[in-house]
Amino acid sequence: MSITADYHMHTHHSGDSTAPMEDMIKSSLDKGLKEICFTEHQDADFPDWYNLPEFPFILDTNAYREEFLHYKELYAGRIxxxxxxxxxxxxxxxxxxxxxxxKGDYDFVIASIHLVNRKDPFYPDFWEGDTVENIYRQCFDSTLENIKLFTDFDVLGHIDYVSRYAPKGDTTYCYSRFADQIDEILSYLIKNDKGLDFNSKLLGNDISLLPNPVPDVLKRYKELGGKIITVGSDAHTPEKIACGFEKMRDIALTCGFKEYYTFEKRTPIAHTL
Structure with missing residues (x-):
């Protein structure tokens, strides 16, 4: 079998993408996908940094839904x-x-941490003023606090997102170093029937890199009783769709998973890896 559903992608409805929705659909078809889920950004109260436009990640849900329904009908029977x-x-x-x-009538909701203390790790000044290890700990603390407050989601997005942007050459991050915090997050997700977004974005830049979460975290989620993983490229451009999915499948199987999931009206559906 192979992974034929990409469950994390963005179009021009997200503030950090200019990709036309139809281009994303056509690329998905070209890559042999049978199912896709658009997961446009909604980041309320995002700080005003680096000449970003005003309210860069406030989703116009009506415009998004209207275009989605148009293409859903147009491509019915194909994807x-x-x-x-x-x-x-x-x-x-x-x-x-x-x-x-x-209010949104969504099929699927990812909950993600993109900000810690009102700052985004994407920007270098996020890493100033403290040790990298302490910053990681703040991020994991924030993740646990947030998923306890906001519970209406299906999977936690890229649990170790912060590791994507750590200072070059830093080796602080690994599961074992932060196992106490990560285990608490994973256990809470499992207890509350939440899944993990298994995210291949970094593989689209370099296939030798690791996904989010890294394999040791994914394996630990399975060991603790976790079942639900969705697989997504986090693509913001058509060429990145389904990036590294063969490697993602191999990692998931090695970690003990036999299934990945899609969603319909917030209900998980299992598929054989």
Whole structure:
């Protein structure tokens, strides 16, 4: 078998992508996918940094839904399309995020940490003023705090997102070093029937890199009783769709998984790896 569903991708409806939705659909078809889920960004109260436009990650849900339904009908019978969203968590907007999701009639919801202490690890100044290890610990603490406050989601997005942008050459991050915090997050997800976004974005840049989460974290999720993983490229451009999916399948199988999941109306559906 192979992975034929990409469950994390963005179009021009997300503030960090300019990709036309139809281009993403056509690329998915070219790559042999049978199902895709658009997961446009909704990051309320994102800080005003680096000349970003005003409200860069506030999703125009109506415009997104209208275009999605148009292409869902146009490509019916060729590819199964699902209506999803990636919600950026911050503790002070947990209630706002819950209200947003409940109004959206989504098939699938990813909850992600993109900000810690109102700063994004994508930018170098995030890493200033503290040790890298302490910053990782702050990120994992924030993740646990947020998933306890905002609970209306299906999978936790790229649990170790922060590791993507660590200072070059830093070797602070590995599962064993932060096992106490990561295990607490994973255990909470499992207890509350939440899954993990198994995210191949870095593989689209260099196939030798590791996905998010890294294999040791994915394996630990399985050991603790976790079952639900979705596989997504986090593509913001057509050529990145399904990047590294063969490697992702091999890693998942090695970690003990036999299935990956898609969603319909927030209900998980298992598929053989």
């Amino acid at each position: 199964d399309m699902k209506f999803g969203v990636e919600v950026g968590m911050q503790t002070h907007i947990a209630a706002e995020n819950t209200e947003f999701v409940q």
